[in-house]
Amino acid sequence: MKKSTILFIMVMMPVLFGSKYTPAPGKETSLVLKITSGDPKETLVFEGSYFLGGDASIFKTVKLQTPFQVERTTDVVVALVHKLSGKAELKIELLTRDGESLSPNLTGTGNVMALTTNLRENPHTHTIQIVD
Secondary structure (H helix, E strand, O other): OOHHHHHHHHHHHHHHOOOOOOOEOOEOOEEEEEEEEOOOOOOOEEEEEEEEOOOOOEEEEEEEEOOEEEEEEOOEEEEEEEEEEOOOOEEEEEEEEEOOEEEEEEEEEEOEEEEEEEOOOOOOOEEEEEOO
């Protein structure tokens, strides 16, 4: 098993158990996971895994290039990304969509990063770890 897969599983464990999405009546949260280059002029290649909770949860392992964005109505987002090529650092953001506007919840930069959030368990806490 790859080192990044093992780390991703360890990062996910605290937020996955009991993470079935049950929004409050009339209050759904649309979260956006966005991965870009720290230098807008440079495209970076990265690999990673992400989990988006919900009734039809998504777990994917991908090898992509920046920019990358995925959006889902959920309360659980977990991501682990690792830059494969490029000089700039990766920039990872977790945003909340309210209608047409996006509000930042957190932003981090680095070459290897893990992000976890569980809004149902702790609605005001998002964490990002720079593992470099």
